[in-house]
Amino acid sequence: MRLSADVVIVGSGPGGAVMAKELSEIAGLSIILVDAGPYVLERYYQQLELKMTELFWERGNRVTDDLSTQILQARCVGGGTVVYTGTAHKVPDFVLNDWAGRWRVEGFTRGDLDAGYERVASNMFITEHTEEDWNDNNRLFVEACTGNNIGVENLKRFVDKCIGCGFCYQGCKYRRKVTMLNTYLPKAFANGVQLISNFHVNEVLYDPKTKRASGVKGVVKPTPPLAERNSVPEGSLEINARLVVMAAGAINTPSILLRSKSLPDLGAALGRFVLMQNAHNVHILMPYKVSMIRGIPKAASTKEFLDSHRFVIAPAQNHPIATANDVTGFGLNWKHLMRYFHNLLQWQVICGDDPHFTNYVYLDSTGKTNVRYLYSPDYIERQIAGLRTCARLAFSIGAERVFLGPTKNGYVTNRNMNALDHHIHRKYFSPGRFSLTTAHPQGGCRMGGNPKHSIVNSNGRAHRINGLIVSDASIFPSPTHVNPVYTILAATTLIALRTKEDIDKLLE
Amino acid sequence: MKIKLSRRGLITGAILGIAALIIPKIWQKSKSPASALANERERPNFDDENLIFFTPDEYILIYDLAEQIIPSEGEDAPGASDIMLANKIDRFIADNLEQDVQNDIRNFLETFAAGSDALRGQGFSDLTPEEQREYILFWKNFPSLSLLRGAFLALKRLIIAVYFSTKESWDYIDYGGPLNVYVDPFRGRVL
Ligand SMILES: Cc1cc2nc3c(=O)[nH]c(=O)nc-3n(C[C@H](O)[C@H](O)[C@H](O)COP(=O)(O)OP(=O)(O)OC[C@H]3O[C@@H](n4cnc5c(N)ncnc54)[C@H](O)[C@@H]3O)c2cc1C
Ligand code: SF4
Secondary structure, X not given: OEEEEEEEEEOOOHHHHHHHHHHOOOOXXXXXXXXXXXXXXXXXXXXXXXXXXXXXXXXHXXXXXXXXXXXXXXXXXXXXXXXXXXXXXXXXXXXXXXXXXXXXXXXXXXXXXXXXXXXXXXXXXXXXXXXXXXXXXXXXXXXXXXXXXXXXXXXEEOEOOOOOOOOHHHOXXXXXXXXXXXXXXXXXXXXXXXXXXXXXXEEEEEEOOOOEEEEEEEEEOOOOOOOOOOOOOOEEEEEEXXXXXXXXXXXXHHHHHHHOOOOOOOOXXXXXXXXXXXXXXXXXXXXXXXXXXXXXXXXXXXXXXXXXXXEEEEEXXXXXXXXXXXXXXXXXXXXXXXXXXXXXXXXXXXEEOOOOOOOEEEEOOOOOEEEEOOXXXXXXXXXXXXXXXXXXXXXXOXXXXXXXXXXXXXXXXXXXXXXXXXXOOHHHOOOOOOOEEEOOOEOOOOEXXXXXXXXXXXXXXXXXXXXXXXXXXXXXXXXXXXXXXXXXXXXXXXXXXXXXXXXXXXXX | XXXXXXXXXXXXXHHHHHHHHHHHHHHHHHOOOOOOOOOOOOOOOOOHHHOOOOOHHHHHXXXXXXXXXXXXXXXXXXXXXXXOHHHHHHHHHHHHOOHXXXXXXXXXXXXXXXXXXXXXXXXXXXXXXHHHHHHHXXXXXXXXXXXXXXXXXXXXXXXXXXXXXXXXXXXHXXXXXXXXXXXXXXXXXXX
């Protein structure tokens, strides 16, 4: 089957949804928005951990090629916002300075981004949580921080009257989470954007005569049960368009571009400088029962270490499967520990790695997407510092044991309290020994002023060919160091507005 | 010998060969004296025809491995064998995982079994429970090839995921599962 439109947008997560809505305001512009995942409405979410992995790439099992790091990315209409907790942080100044200074990114000053954040806030509802919203997990986190003279702040989330059911990672059945499904996408659809779901784009097409990207090609897969009906039949599909917007996310956007054999060379940086920003889960065993899986998942956080060590600590919320994976061990002792599931608190250290050319997305011999990744020594030191801080905080409020990965046995007990630097150590930070998870991958198609080191300019436009724009987390030249979604929304808003301004020229 | 580092090519013949070369040396260093008693544990009679993904040998291996990871202790503390976890894993893999992931699992099981054969001249399922436990610990801390540690971790993740999707395991840890109720928007939060 063959379709055509003025613009085709690949990916309906934050980057793609913003583009679709903003461009749909241009009268007479035809837009097709496609996504590899199903379009599942909130009422069908099932609050089942394993079942809902259907909304993730490789059912949540996408991993780096040394199997050390699990990369969580959504594969559904709405992208990561369907399964996120909605944490809304603005990017710190030092990141923007790095983008402008080291990577010659123009037009992303604090003022520019603030305009982007403002426009996003007018389309999405943000709640600032207060003390009233604390469950035990949040309350004890705040107590630990304040008891140790560490500043905490109220956390802002993209939610509206969150009832604290605790199932954010499985999608919000109650529509309290503000996602692309209930904000940008309905506006885009109302303006005439056509959605094609379950469409797995394999490559971007190129017209050598006009020297432009000219569309996309791929396969429409069957619609799974409970998902909305598709607007096209199953089978191969080619969409011809005058402008191709790639918004398939970090990892997937570079992977599709690498697979697009008819495209000319987009630059040596394609697929390179992939960034892992890990949310390292810390489970804390308390001597009494606590509420962790019910209540507001995150209502406070500390950014005290952001400038010095570039990590953030905040409470989080895991159900049994994710918890059991982080509580290391096996056999009877481990099983008995799981019986204390309701004695566990969960906090997270969020920490991003620096950009390195040697960390990259590639296609293996079978054509599948792979990621090769080696953590920088600096990252490991900072991550370890974050984990030690977490353990100190936990023991200061009476924790018995803290499960956190890079230790001899995967945990430290209160007997180790005075020698945490010895027990939580980089010598234990070896791949495959414990679970590392990133839900915030970035980079791989980075923006910058120098075409040798980047793929797109600050307007998201490819340096080397016309008709190709990238609008997602893959354009970030270094990590946001805080939860990225607000910044992805703001940055892609800027790209969308700049595209809007130049639309006639871009379609020529 | 060229090691293919891609995940899909992970447990290829090449890496299998390397593993088979390395395992005996490290195992000899790491193992403690284990019981030489024959393993006479009971396993369920299962019907080959009911298996969807696993071969009978793979099934027995997963059955034992899952039981080591999540042992039985009686009715209110169900372990893997009490709830026929191996069958549930069989169905889950067949129904939900893509072909290349299925291949990875199959290849890893082959490597895991080959290691035991190479070391002991016995399959994993013929080892005593203590020897099995030691062998698992050895994989968990596999000293030189992080890929193999990672592959083992991934398999363990799968076993745990299927276990903690069962009602029996939820009762064991007193987890309520889905709220599965319509929450009145005006009734406030679930705390
Ligand atoms: C469990 C989880 C929790 C998170 N919580 C938070 C949080 O609280 N706060 C925060 O700031 N961030 C959070 N994040 C991160 C955030 O969701 C992502 O950074 C963000 O969604 C990335 O936006 P994106 O547009 O770049 O890509 P995505 O949101 O990943 O969207 C890309 C879309 O493209 C589609 N696609 C990919 N490949 C193809 C293809 N070949 N063909 C067609 N379509 C394709 C995908 O299906 C997907 O829908 C979380 C992420 C996860 C997974
Ligand atoms: S915790 Fe709040 S936002 Fe998350 S799924 Fe429940 S109601 Fe929705």
